[in-house]
Amino acid sequence: MKLTANKIAGLLRQHGYKLTPQRWAVLNVISHRHDHLTPAAIYDRVSQEHPGIGLVTIYRTLEVLAELGLLCKVHVEGGCRSYLMRRPSVHHHHLICSGCGRVVDFTDCALNELEQRLSRETGFEMKDHLLELYGHCQNCQKIA
Amino acid sequence: MKLTANKIAGLLRQHGYKLTPQRWAVLNVISHRHDHLTPAAIYDRVSQEHPGIGLVTIYRTLEVLAELGLLCKVHVEGGCRSYLMRRPSVHHHHLICSGCGRVVDFTDCALNELEQRLSRETGFEMKDHLLELYGHCQNCQKIA
DNA sequence: AAATAATTGAAAATTATTTTCATTTAGACA
DNA sequence: TGTCTAAATGAAAATAATTTTCAATTATTT
Structure with missing residues (x-):
């Protein structure tokens, strides 16, 4: 790929x-x-x-x-x-290490349900989202 | 409040x-x-x-x-x-209208499960996340 | 009312990015 | 292979967003 x-x-x-x-x-x-x-x-x-x-x-x-x-x-x-x-060529998001900047991709953002519910509640027509997760990778945990 | x-x-x-x-x-x-x-x-x-x-x-x-x-x-x-x-004084996120900039707050981001799973899979220690949803509010749907 | 530390506004400085333009070059084609 | 042309490059200037500096002002404490 x-x-x-x-x-x-x-x-x-x-x-x-x-x-x-x-x-x-x-x-x-x-x-x-x-x-x-x-x-x-x-x-x-x-x-x-x-x-x-x-x-x-x-x-x-x-x-x-x-x-x-x-x-x-x-x-x-x-x-x-x-x-x-x-x-990944498909829709995905990033898990980012705040220590070293390393990025891990993940593809299931689990936001569909949330978007549907909010759409119902607010009348918004959903278009897009921005999602990034931050943490420390194993290596940076040792250092810190 | x-x-x-x-x-x-x-x-x-x-x-x-x-x-x-x-x-x-x-x-x-x-x-x-x-x-x-x-x-x-x-x-x-x-x-x-x-x-x-x-x-x-x-x-x-x-x-x-x-x-x-x-x-x-x-x-x-x-x-x-x-x-x-x-x-809201608690942890929350924003649903933003790309047309007029109006912002709706929501408090349940439903990311805990995702974070736990990714933490298990990658060894990352999760710290934070950035989540924003974009769409068009009812009013801006009429206009567009 | 006086003293003082925080705040203000103007101007200069910084940082990040974009535009302009003359020169060079990759790729199409004879 | 050499020629041509549109695209790309790099230098310098321009723009935009934000921050710093500094002298003058002002909110709060006493």
């Missing part, structure tokens, strides 16, 4: 995007991690392999990859922008 | 804060609304009653009021900062 390099390449081309070394470098950094990263953090890491890349390019690349559904955004307290490779 | 002016005044003083006209003006705007407002929106409204107030003061007041637990933050897409008078 994992996205191969070829599939990503094809997906970009299908949408009229080019496959640049800079985009590969960004994908390369993000896809090997299980934690969420801000644009600035991605920039730092990509710069090591690809010095001279501009932070603007990171922003633009993240926008494109998110548009293609390859990335997930994570909210977390404070700043709102942090990204992560999208792993 | 509603917070009276006196209670708010006492709460501020207990924490060494002063009761200024500017703070009253901000509270006055927020407490009469059922939708969430950004600092800039609050500034606009407060300015009408209290011209000459600085946007900085809005930011500082919101920080103080949030620290005292009188306000809730709402996340919503895009910008991360939007505030709302805190109504």
Whole structure:
């Protein structure tokens, strides 16, 4: 189920995007991690392999990859922008370690029933939801 | 259960804060609304009653009021900062109309079971969660 | 009424992100 | 393979949101 390099390449081309070394470098950094990263953090890491890349390019690349559904955004307290490779292709949510940023995906959010009840009670037509769980992973429990 | 002016005044003083006209003006705007407002929106409204107030003061007041637990933050897409008078004193969440910003509070988030299961499966120690539901209120359904 | 610590507003500073624009380049095609 | 063109890049400037600094003001305590 994992996205191969070829599939990503094809997906970009299908949408009229080019496959640049800079985009590969960004994908390369993000896809090997299980934690969420801000644009600035991605920039730092990509710069090591690809010095001279501009932070603007990171922003633009993240926008494109998110548009293609390859990335997930994570909210977390404070700043709102942090990204992560999208792993499940279906609707899912994130369990996030507040210590190290590691993210575990889960797919059953158990909100249907709640949404139906609230819809009945309030007359709202439900559209979407934002759900993130926070905790400490086993490793960070030891440290703390 | 509603917070009276006196209670708010006492709460501020207990924490060494002063009761200024500017703070009253901000509270006055927020407490009469059922939708969430950004600092800039609050500034606009407060300015009408209290011209000459600085946007900085809005930011500082919101920080103080949030620290005292009188306000809730709402996340919503895009910008991360939007505030709302805190109504239930207990743990609760928000159902938000994407049309008009109206917010309905609900207290049973039904996540305990999910959290327990994920904790068992992943070894994470659960700490907190972020949950917001989005939809359209009855009024906004008519309009759209 | 005086003393004092907190608060205010203006302006400057910071941070995050976006826009502009001239230059370069990936991919299509001759 | 070389040429062409639209897309992408990077530098710099622009924008937006928020925070800091600081001198002047004011709410509360005494």
